[in-house]
Amino acid sequence: MAKTALITGASQGIGACIAKTLAAEGYNIAINCRGEQELENGGKQTAEACRAFGVEAECFLCDVSDFTACETMTKAVKERFGSIDVLVNNAGITRDGLLARMSEAQFDAVTNVNYKSVFNMMRHVSGVMMRQRSGHIINISSVAGIYGNAGQMNYAAAKAGIIGMTKTAAKELGSRNITVNAVAPGFVQTPMTDVLDEAYKKAIIDRIALKRFGQPEDIANAVAFLASDRASYITGQVLEVSGCMSM
Numbered sequence: 488m489a490k491t492a493l494i495t496g497a498s499q500g501i502g503a504c505i506a507k508t509l510a511a512e513g514y515n516i517a518i519n520c521r522g523e524q525e526l527e528n529g530g531k532q533t534a535e536a537c538r539a540f541g542v543e544a545e546c547f548l549c550d551v552s553d554f555t556a557c558e559t560m561t562k563a564v565k566e567r568f569g570s571i572d573v574l575v576n577n578a579g580i581t582r583d584g585l586l587a588r589m590s591e592a593q594f595d596a597v598t599n600v601n602y603k604s605v606f607n608m609m610r611h612v613s614g615v616m617m618r619q620r621s622g623h624i625i626n627i628s629s630v631a632g633i634y635g636n637a638g639q640m641n642y643a644a645a646k647a648g649i650i651g652m653t654k655t656a657a658k659e660l661g662s663r664n665i666t667v668n669a670v671a672p673g674f675v676q677t678p679m680t681d682v683l684d685e686a687y688k689k690a691i692i693d694r695i696a697l698k699r700f701g702q703p704e705d706i707a708n709a710v711a712f713l714a715s716d717r718a719s720y721i722t723g724q725v726l727e728v729s730g731c732m733s734m
């Protein structure tokens with residue numbers, strides 16, 4: 488039976504690319520979209536692109552910051568596909584601002600979507616994987632969570648928190664043959680970063696050893712490796728995919 492991968496926030500950007508990359512490797516794909524808008528603007532196209540690889544793909548609507556909604560989605564994916572073999576916690580948002588001016592709402596929005604969601608999804612999906620006695624969880628962190636980044640107190644906190652959860656879950660779930668790792672992208676060209684101004688982008692390139700932005704495929708390939716049997720003895724790790732970016 489084909490294995491199933493569930494990817495959160497997979498209607499566009501890195502998440503959509505991960506979905507297509509895993510579909511090309513033969514996984515059935517559960518595409519999580521935040522709502523109807525994301526389903527129409529990307530989710531359906533991503534599912535179609537996955538099916539072109541001859542696998543099954545379906546969209547599941549859920550705001551991953553909602554604990555109960557994550558439980559409902561987990562049950563629906565398990566019922567539809569029979570197993571959940573790979574979970575990629577990719578959904579994320581930014582609400583940048585300097586600490587001196589950051590509102591409580593800005594902080595809460597980013598930590599709920601980027602950080603609490605990872606707990607929500609691992610809490611529910613780990614039950615499925617423990618019963619299967621196998622599984623791979625990959626959490627998308629960021630270089631901001633390793634080095635910090637001015638203007639991203641909320642985002643850096645969330646992404647650093649993901650690393651702590653990843654290492655803890657790896658220790659708790661290892662005896663059940665479940666690996667848990669994080670990927671920490673640097674600057675990747677997606678709708679999230681397209682909105683940044685050109686001068687800022689140029690300054691960032693100067694700080695990247697490879698002198699280019701990452702592409703979604705660079706992240707998706709690292710995720711596909713960590714989801715594969717080739718990485719079966721790697722757990723509790725953070726793989727930085729940043730072209731050697733200095734923060």
Ligand SMILES: NC(=O)c1ccc[n+]([C@@H]2O[C@H](COP(=O)([O-])OP(=O)(O)OC[C@H]3O[C@@H](n4cnc5c(N)ncnc54)[C@H](O)[C@@H]3O)[C@@H](O)[C@H]2O)c1
Binds near residue numbers: 499520525550628674
């Ligand atoms: N682009 C970069 O440079 C970069 C760098 C480091 C880390 N990351 C991380 O990679 C991940 C993907 O980022 P991206 O660049 O593709 O961004 P993006 O904005 O293109 O995609 C983010 C996805 O998350 C979804 N999402 C947002 N809130 C959600 C919610 N509440 N429930 C379900 N889905 C939700 C969006 O609908 C979208 O599909 C994020 O976790 C981001 O923090 C990105």
